[in-house]
Amino acid sequence: xxxxxxxxxxxxxxxxxxxxxxxxxxxxxxxxxxxxxxxxxxxxxxxxxxxxxxxxxxxxxxxxxxxxxxxxxxxxxxxxxxxxxxxxxxxxxxxxxxxxxxxxxxxxxxxxxxxxxxxxxxxxxxxxxxxxxxxxxxxxxxxxxxxxxxxxxxxxxxxxxxxxxxxxxxxxxxxxxxxxxxxxxxxxxxxxxxxxxxxxxxxxxxxxxxxxxxxxxxxxxxxxxxxxxxxxxxxxxxxxxxxxxxxxxxxxxxxxxxxxxxxxxxxxxxxxxxxxxxxxxxxxxxxxxxxxxxxxxxxxxxxxxxxxxx
Numbered sequence: 001x002x003x004x005x006x007x008x009x010x011x012x013x014x015x016x017x018x019x020x021x022x023x024x025x026x027x028x029x030x031x032x033x034x035x036x037x038x039x040x041x042x043x044x045x046x047x048x049x050x051x052x053x054x055x056x057x058x059x060x061x062x063x064x065x066x067x068x069x070x071x072x073x074x075x076x077x078x079x080x081x082x083x084x085x086x087x088x089x090x091x092x093x094x095x096x097x098x099x100x101x102x103x104x105x106x107x108x109x110x111x112x113x114x115x116x117x118x119x120x121x122x123x124x125x126x127x128x129x130x131x132x133x134x135x136x137x138x139x140x141x142x143x144x145x146x147x148x149x150x151x152x153x154x155x156x157x158x159x160x161x162x163x164x165x166x167x168x169x170x171x172x173x174x175x176x177x178x179x180x181x182x183x184x185x186x187x188x189x190x191x192x193x194x195x196x197x198x199x200x201x202x203x204x205x206x207x208x209x210x211x212x213x214x215x216x217x218x219x220x221x222x223x224x225x226x227x228x229x230x231x232x233x234x235x236x237x238x239x240x241x242x243x244x245x246x247x248x249x250x251x252x253x254x255x256x257x258x259x260x261x262x263x264x265x266x267x268x269x270x271x272x273x274x275x276x277x278x279x280x281x282x283x284x285x286x287x288x289x290x291x292x293x294x295x296x297x298x299x300x301x302x303x304x305x306x307x308x309x310x
Contacts, residue, residue, distance in 0.1 A: 010039035033058035052082030071095040195225035
């Protein structure tokens, strides 16, 4: 008689979701996180923070899939369970922005900056929303904003303690579903200078057509300074040249965490998606790019190519 298969625990389901997300299988990731949420809610060991993280992870999958309304709902649930968690704040801001709900997006970006003033994506988002709201509402646009929550010093301290505790766990992951940890120490001046030199050496190798050697230089540079966006986009270009398309996607993902509207990252990820026959992913990236640069000829041409392949 065949043995009954053991059902997976919520932690196992979460891990499956994480692996699917890393592989770009966002629909499967969403399903796994949904199952994990159900299992955790049935469990006697239900922890609001764990549940909040699962909702935040599912929000990231929904965002990648373009399900922005569902992303907002998941972020709302996550933030009820784990208030002022930066990841769902940024994910909700991005979803609001895609839905053209610019006032709400502005509030979330500004709230995230109260928690960590070094988040580049939040600074960039705030600038984009300021421009959009000024165009829509004129100089008095701030008067129409919803109230921006105040993150107290005690809340910031609690969040910092939780982040430190999480970082102390064995084998911590440097990122979780598309959002870089915001508590990484800034690179030293010495490391930044060395990283810049390595990047320039990589650039020189690219000009000679030595893409594999350039990848090594860029990789060394990133280890010293993981905050420099152009190193990721340059390495992505090399990965495209050597047909390592999934690696190119990952580098563009990293770049877009730092700056969600970076033209090179969006274009190169679209190229990689096209080569991987992910037409929807390619179109999504190109449409995001064209919101920033509506007359980008290369993007318009690739979008036509992608549509012809359907």
